[in-house]
Amino acid sequence: MLLLLNFAVAAYLAGLIWTVQVVHYPSFGLVPKAAWPAFHAAHTRRMSFVVLAPMVLELGLAIWLAWAGRAGLPGGAGWWSLGLVGLLWAVTFFISVPFHNRLENGFDYIAIDGLTRTNWLRTLAWTARALLLGWLLAG
Secondary structure (H helix, E strand, O other): OHHHHHHHHHHHHHHHHHHHHHHHHHHHHHOOHHHHHHHHHHHHHHHHHHHHHHHHHHHHHHHHHHHHOOOOOHHHHHHHHHHHHHHHHHHHHHHHHHHHHHHOOOOOHHHHHHHHHHHHHHHHHHHHHHHHHHHHHHO
16 A cells, blocks of 8 residues: 555646646746746645655655665665655755746746756656566566
């Protein structure tokens, strides 16, 4: 059950980040500069509801899985899974959040481009985590 819960949250976040990566962030450049402050404030507020609670849940579940599965999961898979979550948190708070903070000051194409490019780290990490957990479930 713990493995299934980890997979469900990881799959949700992987799907969400792919949508953000392929649809949402690239469309930032289409927002008129005059509308940018209101758009970005609404985006930040709304995305927090969609992302923050699942990320906190994922962290708790990943810690639990790493601890509970330390002897039962092959090749330290629980620890690898937790490591990916750690990477995700680091990229989010040390790269993505600073870009968003910069965008609070107004439309900034360089910041949008940087956010979109560096978000590939999170996209690939969540995809890898979902695939790892799916592989564990299938095995």
